[in-house]
Every structure is written in C-alpha cells, then in structure tokens.
Amino acid sequence: MNIQTKYFNEITIEEKNIIHFEHGIPGFLEEKQFVLLPLTEDNVYYVLQSVQTSELAFVVTNPFLFFKDYDFNLDDATVEQLEIKDATDVAVYSILTLQDPFEKTTANLQAPIIINTKNNHAKQVILNDEKYTTKHPLFKASPASVKG
Template identity: 35%
Template sequence: MEFNTKLGKISIDTNRIINFEYGLPGFENLNKFTLLNPEETKPIMWLASLEDENVALPVLPPNMVRIDYDIYIPEDIIEYLNIEDKEDLVLLSILTIPQNGDITINLAAPILISNKTKKGAQVLIEKSDYNIKHNLNTEIKRSKDLSNSNKDVK
C-alpha cells in the first residue's frame, strides 16, 4: 500500500501498520501509523501517521538514551497489546526537536507497540522519577558515565 507521509511517499506492507485504537495524546483522531527508519536520521526513527501526512513523531528506544530505563507496565496494557513475551514489545520515547535549543526526550509517557498484534498505546508512567522533558544530551552523558562506572566495578 502507498501512503503520503511527512517523510515522503512510502510503500509498505499492511503488516507494518500499527493500530493505535485510541490515538495518541494530541492526535486522538489518528489511529494508523508506521515506524520509519531512514538512513539520514538514524538512530532517530519516525512514527508516521498514515492518515495525516503532516504528522510524524521522532522517536528513540528509551534504553538507547538511558541504559537503566525501567518501567512498570500496567497489566491492562499488557493484556490490551497481547504481550506474552518481552521480545514482542517495542518501547519508544518521543523526542522534541526544537529549531533552536536542546532536544528533549519524553521518558514519562513511552509508546508501547506489540510486534505480534501491531497494536500500540502511549502510557503515562505514574509514580516515577521520569519526566516528559529530559535533555537528550544530559541523559546520554549520564548513561555513558553509568556504563563506565559499571565497567570499573567488574
């Protein structure tokens, strides 16, 4: 199937369509997305709407930025997405990329996608130290420092 997206015209198989039954906050009327991974923006991927060509959200796996990222996923979300194994789950965080200023990453409301069912949902993680705006460079430096300190311990 062919779609116009913010990143241009794409052709994808129907098995790459991710259904967000309830949309995403701010985009509740959009339900069909796909994940794009263009060479020119790697490692940043794009969650692109297949219903509104002007909507594509830059995303990264949160553990790529924060190696100790760990969240509790509510049981009702696991059931809704039909997650039986951790390998079925794709975990992404939305980036904010301003024209001037620092890139931030939302660690408080990750996007969860089932590889098996192709269902997706964005979940607000309650009772955590994660915020919706973490400075990307600060988090990467923190993870490198943490990784280096763990190497020293071994």
Template identity: 40%
Template sequence: MNNLIIETLSWGKLEVTEEQIYYFSKGIPGFDEETELALIEMAESPFWYLQSIKNEGLSFLLGDPFIFYPSYEFELPDNEAEELQIGSNVVVRCIITLKEQVEQSTINLLAPIVLNPDGNVGKQIVLHRSPYHTKHCLLQEQPAIDGKDGG
C-alpha cells in the same frame, strides 16, 4: 501481503508493509483520531518515525530510550499489557522533541510508546508514580562550554 503507499510531508510517497502499520485504538494523546500509524526505521540510527497513515503532515520522531538512558525501566501495568496482548515481544520507543540546537532536544520518558510487533498494536502509556518526566535531555553528556558570555 499488501504494501501501502502513504503520503508524507518529509519524504513524499513512501511504501510501507503491513508489518510496519500499528493500530492505536485510542490514538495518541492529543491526536485521538490517529489510529493507524506506520513505524518507519531510519537506517543506521537510533531513531524511528511514527507516521500517520491518514495525515501526511503528522509524524512523531521516536528514539530507543535504552540507548539514551541505559537505566530506563518501568513496569507495564497488567491492564495495559493485556490491552496490548503483550506476549514475549514488546518494543518501547519514546517521542523526541527536536530543537534547533540539538543539545536542547528532549525525550519523553514519562509516556513511552509501547508496541506489540506480533499483534501490530500500540499505545502511548503515561507512567503514574514514575521518576520520569516529559522532557529529559536527549544528550545527557552536555559538552562544557568555556568563556560563554551573557551578551
């Protein structure tokens, strides 16, 4: 079992284990060349990073959609389940877009990242005929802001 030291922009050098590295045969849409990504857990939070092994400047912030949207559900198409060789283990994460104002941050529920931790393969799957879209509010409970002026 070899550990790998990867360069990241956010955390400098990071040591990752083989179990953390997922193979994306088609990359991530828009980043087709990125086929090997490390899943890095952020301690004591519902967030992960998907960090490119080759490109230190490329990482995606992921969240557990079931924490933010407990009713989130979708059916994984058979061909996708077959391609990922999904058995009993499957991990679903969604890409989060952080905004400077946290309440404007969004989570992409339309195209979840589906991971098979047994085979260390993953894929971003676009759900067709789905009620979800790419920019759901990360924080559903918006705090009421009183006396806000339009200035």
C-alpha cells in the same frame, strides 16, 4: 499501499507494517494507524508516521539507548489490551522534541510508546512516576553510535 509522509514525501508501505493504536494517541485520538520509518541509517532515530495524516509524524527513539537506568512496569490492563505474551515481543519508543541545535533535543520518558511487535498493537502509556518527565535532555548520555 502508498501514503504521503511529513519527511519522505510519498512512500509505499505494506499493510502488515501498520501499527494500530486502538484508542489513538493522547491529543490525536482519531489517529489510529501509524507506520515506523527509519530516519537514520544507524537505527537510532525513527519517524512514527500517521497513515491518515501526512503532516502528523513523531521523531522517536529507543530510550534505552540514551537512558540506561530507564525502567518501568506495564499495568495488567495494558499488557492485556496489547496481548503481550512475552517481554521480548515489546518495543519501547520515546517521542522526541527536536531542538536547534539538535544537542538540546529532549525525550518524553513519562509517556513511552509501547508496541507489541508480534501483532503491531500499540499504546502510548502515561507513567505515574515522578522521576520521569516529558522533557529529559537526550544528550546527557549518548549511545556510541551517535558520538562523533
């Protein structure tokens, strides 16, 4: 199927790649279908693009590339809702707040996007952990593939 996107104009996606947020994303409860599109060739940055709304797209990254000590546990209700059977079936992304210059970009570690890669069910989880905020500087530590 073809969709309009914020960053790539019109593209063709396969329905099997659609990620389903049963209850939407906080602030966008009606938006239940997204697709993950690579933004950079090094697989560090992606766009979480709404299938319905072309202007709704979040730049995301795997937070573990930037924050080695990032750690949290999913509550049982989330594990059940997403039908997670094994930790290896889980992908975690953080929404970025892009800044100019890019080196000032921040990551939302308080509300990671959790995706069950086996069934493409997803949820944005709000962590009740005071050490994580919505605006962690991304470049305190950067992955080797981003340096230079």
